[in-house]
Amino acid sequence: MKYLYPPPRLTAPVSLQGMLRDDVLARAGHSYGKSYADVVRAVARHFPHPPDLVAYPSTESELVSVLDWCASSNIAIVPYGGGTSVVGGVETDIGEGYRGCVTIDLSYLDKVVEVDTTSLSALIQAGATGPAIDAQLSKYGLTLRHYPQSFEFSTLGGWIATRAAGHYATVYTHIDEMVESLRVISPSGIVETRRLPASGAGPSPDRFFIGSEGTLGIITEAWMRVQRKPTYRVSRGVFFDNFNEGVECVKELAQSGLYPTNCRLLDPGEALLSGSGDGMKAVLILGFESADHRVEAVMSRGMEICAAHGGSLTESVGSRNGVSVTEISSSADVDSRSVSKWKDSFIRAPYLRDELVLMGIIVETFETAVTWDHFDELDEAVIKAVRGAFAYATGSKGWITRRFTHIYPDGPAVYYTVVAPGRAGAELEQWRTIKQAASEAVLANFGTITHHHAVGRDHRRWYELERPYLFAEILAAAKKVLDPGWVMNPGVLIEQPKNYGALSIVEH
Ligand SMILES: Cc1cc2nc3c(=O)[nH]c(=O)nc-3n(C[C@H](O)[C@H](O)[C@H](O)COP(=O)(O)OP(=O)(O)OC[C@H]3O[C@@H](n4cnc5c(N)ncnc54)[C@H](O)[C@@H]3O)c2cc1C
Incomplete structure (x- = not known):
């Protein structure tokens, strides 16, 4: 029989089978994540490096057994949550020098194990997806309140490993802020941090593993800060004549101390794509919510700031027959039409993306964050570079739009969407040219290579330029302690240094 895929190179011990x-x-299902390049290769049935085996541990001791077998047999390990990585984080092309590759899929570790209703925290297993976490917490009237766009399929472990960001614009949106403590299984042993609301005791061990992308060990569970479900919400859509007016307004909102839950500024093209605008004006989706108090007063102040910057409401008020916000029951959701349209489009976008790929269209998103003082130059450079790459790689004008997804007092997180016609068989090359142009412009203009999509394999070369040189050495030294055989997710985040064997770290 002819294999569509290379045959597995490994036979597991009977006890693990x-x-x-x-x-x-x-x-095949664990060969790639969900980036544009992943979908193109999967559709082309291009699977030269599938994992040899996929492990599905349902207890931590099963996970330890499979991890021990791999680590002691020179087998590469790829931790796998929901597989929604868009940066090559779960790809199993692990390079030479290994006997094979095992992907460890955490989907059976999906329980909320314990809830502390006094401290408002919950012990959650790493393989639990967004809906599984919400369903289990809702019995207590609680929520993790973390909603990345990939919420349906991505997992707690994946979020922590990649420093994911939910869709709230300010405060408690990066998963980093929600981790109270975590437990990691590394080839050298178990690391479990102490549950604490805060601590000044040295560098944070939690933060050290948050964002480690499976290179230091596998996160099996974490105590997470949870919240009471918000009951008071107000959202409004505001038009600006142009994006720049909106930018100035959002900067003031970000520095006002109002901390909106939603503050998405869409440029006119993005507003058109999402159905929340007509393509002539920029749209700001502004929202506030609370489990404790009414939020109309903060919205009123937010509206004053918008008005001072030339903003006008997309509709007079709310979705409820024009009744003014203050007259509506304080627990009601008040959305204008453009807000509802934006929400629909946000939820549908991931599904639409795969269809566009099948239609031969290059569709990619990339994101960054930058301080306000550098935003204008970064934005101009990115758009110019991407338009140049469109012309060079596709011979078309393409389509580039942007929005702010998150805002901070010192700068915005900017999210670009690019769309261009692909040439059959050349799409990956075209995609690389566009991605490279954008990434170089971001790095040259003081942005980060990623605000929330992580580093993986795809961003590594730019991450290497961004991080301090000595920090790379520190990471390698930490890996030497936790993963002396360099079996944890090779190729992701950090390249094995040439002097790795010589690093003078005590062997375990
Ligand atoms: C349509 C779409 C929308 C997206 N929207 C967002 C968004 O709004 N915000 C955002 O932050 N990201 C977003 N992403 C990116 C992606 O969903 C995130 O990176 C997410 O955190 C990955 O979670 P996952 O469970 O799917 O992890 P995976 O894709 O399975 O893994 C991601 C990385 O983490 C490692 N890993 C996974 N689980 C563990 C574990 N338990 N221990 C150690 N390492 C582990 C993997 O080895 C890999 O390197 C989006 C992706 C898609 C496809």
């Missing part, structure tokens, strides 16, 4: 699969569905 019950949790391992080597069928085509498991192997």
Whole structure:
């Protein structure tokens, strides 16, 4: 029989076989994440490096057994949550020098184990997806309140490993802020941090693992700060004649101390794409919510700031037959039409993306954050570079739009969407040219290579330029302690240094 995929190179010990699969569905399904390049390669049935085996541990001790077997047998390990990585984080092309590759899929570790209603925190297993977490917490009237666009499929462990950001614009939106403590299984042993509301005791061990992208060990569970479900909400859509007016307004909002839950500024093209505008004006989606108090007063102040910058409401008020916000029951959701349109489009976008790929259209998003003083030059440079790459790689004008997804007192997180016609068979090359142009412009103009999509394999070369040189050495030294055989997710985040074997770290 001719294999569509290279045959598995590994045979697992009998004791582990019950949790391992080597069928085509498991192997093909765990070869890639969900980036544009991943979808193109999967559709082309290009699977040169599938994992040899996929492990599905349902307890931590099963996970330890499979991890020990891999680490002691020179087998690369790829931790896998929901597989929604868009940066090559779960790709199993691990390079030479390994006997094979095992992907460890955490989907059976999906429980909320304990809830502390006094401290408002919950112990949650790493493989739990957004809906599974919300369903289990809602029995207590609580929520993690973390809503990345990939909420439906991504997992707690994936969010922590990649420093994910939910869709709230300010305060408690990065997963970093919600981790109270975590537990990590590394090839050298278990690391469990202490549950604390805050601590000044040295560099934070939690923060050290948050964002480690599976290179230091596997996060099995974490105590997470949870919240009471918000009951008071108000959202409004505001028009600006141009994006720049909106930018000035959002800067003031970000520095006002109002901390809106939503503060998405869409440029006119983005507003048109999402159905919340007509393509002539920029749209700001502004929202406030609370589990404790009415939010109309803060919205009123927010509206004053918008008005001072030339903003006008997309509709007079709310979705409820024009009744003014203050007359509406304080627990009501008040959305204008453009807000509802934006929400619909936000939820549907991931599904639409795959259809566009099948239609031969290059569709990619990339995101960054930058301080306000550098925003204008970064934005101009990115748009110019991407338009140049469109012309060079696709011979078309393409389409680039942007929005602010998150705002901070010192700068915005900017999210660009690019769309261009692909040439059959050349899409990946075209995509690389566009991605490279954008990434170089971001780095040259003081942005970060990623605000929330992580580093993975795809962003590594730019991450290497961004991080301090000595920090790379520190990471490698930490890896030497936790993963002396360099089996944890090779190729992701950090390249194995040439002097790795010589690093003078005590062997375990
Ligand atoms: C349509 C779409 C929308 C998205 N929207 C957002 C968004 O709004 N915000 C955002 O932040 N990201 C977003 N992403 C990116 C992605 O969803 C995030 O990076 C997410 O955190 C990945 O979670 P996951 O469970 O799918 O992890 P995976 O994709 O399975 O893994 C991601 C990385 O984490 C590692 N990893 C996974 N689980 C563990 C674990 N338990 N221990 C150690 N390492 C682990 C993997 O090895 C890999 O390197 C989006 C992706 C898509 C496809």
